[in-house]
Amino acid sequence: MTASGTLDRRAVVRELLTDRGDLLVVAGLGASAWDITAAGDCATNLPLWGGMGGAAMIGLGVALAQPSRRVLVITGDGEMLMGIGSLATIAITRPANLSVVVLDNEHYSETGGQETATRHGVDLAAIAKGAGIADSRTLHAMQEIGPLRQAIHAAEAPLFAVVKVAAGNQPLVLPPREGAFLTARFREAVLGPAAHHQL
Numbered sequence: 001m002t003a004s005g006t007l008d009r010r011a012v013v014r015e016l017l018t019d020r021g022d023l024l025v026v027a028g029l030g031a032s033a034w035d036i037t038a039a040g041d042c043a044t045n046l047p048l049w050g051g052m053g054g055a056a057m058i059g060l061g062v063a064l065a066q067p068s069r070r071v072l073v074i075t076g077d078g079e080m081l082m083g084i085g086s087l088a089t090i091a092i093t094r095p096a097n098l099s100v101v102v103l104d105n106e107h108y109s110e111t112g113g114q115e116t117a118t119r120h121g122v123d124l125a126a127i128a129k130g131a132g133i134a135d136s137r138t139l140h141a142m143q144e145i146g147p148l149r150q151a152i153h154a155a156e157a158p159l160f161a162v163v164k165v166a167a168g169n170q171p172l173v174l175p176p177r178e179g180a181f182l183t184a185r186f187r188e189a190v191l192g193p194a195a196h197h198q199l
Helices: 009-016 031-038 055-065 077-082 086-093 124-131 142-154 179-196
Strands: 024-027 045-047 071-076 098-104 135-139 159-164
Touching: 009 031, 009 071, 009 098, 009 142, 024 031, 024 055, 031 045, 031 071, 031 098, 045 179, 055 071, 055 077, 055 086, 055 098, 071 077, 077 098, 077 124, 086 124, 098 124, 098 142, 124 135, 124 159, 135 142, 142 159
Parallel strands: 024 045, 024 071, 071 098, 098 159, 135 159
Antiparallel strands: none
């Protein structure tokens, strides 16, 4: 059995999004969406309010559609476990501009704190590496987050990282609730005026 990390998830996300430039960020539903919003809501954030298990695939779609932009998916261990097959698809398509960071507190925070499989030894980084994502790592210390941020901005192949964070809920910092608004806002931020001329 593994032990939950001690890192503060909000501090981790704040560091990852420091000096982000034009980085596009997709966040899994629940705590990860609140985390990116706490670091600063902006149009290049796409926080998911639903579709558990879909964050990595949505990030992959954005990365393939916008190969000149860096794309970061920030999600949780429960959400990643539900979408585990996405790792194989990411490994095969190999978008050089896509990074996936899993904030692993070993619990389903949004549904009552039940333990996830990572609490019982399931190693998401090893699964990602087995799928073919060569740069797959697990981080336990805050001093590793700065180098991870640098790698996200410099990677030439998909990057996958598990960051062990403390269990427990943080105060809610909610993004806008309307999915259509978030999608349109993100699309306009990515495409600029062309967003209004395409179907």
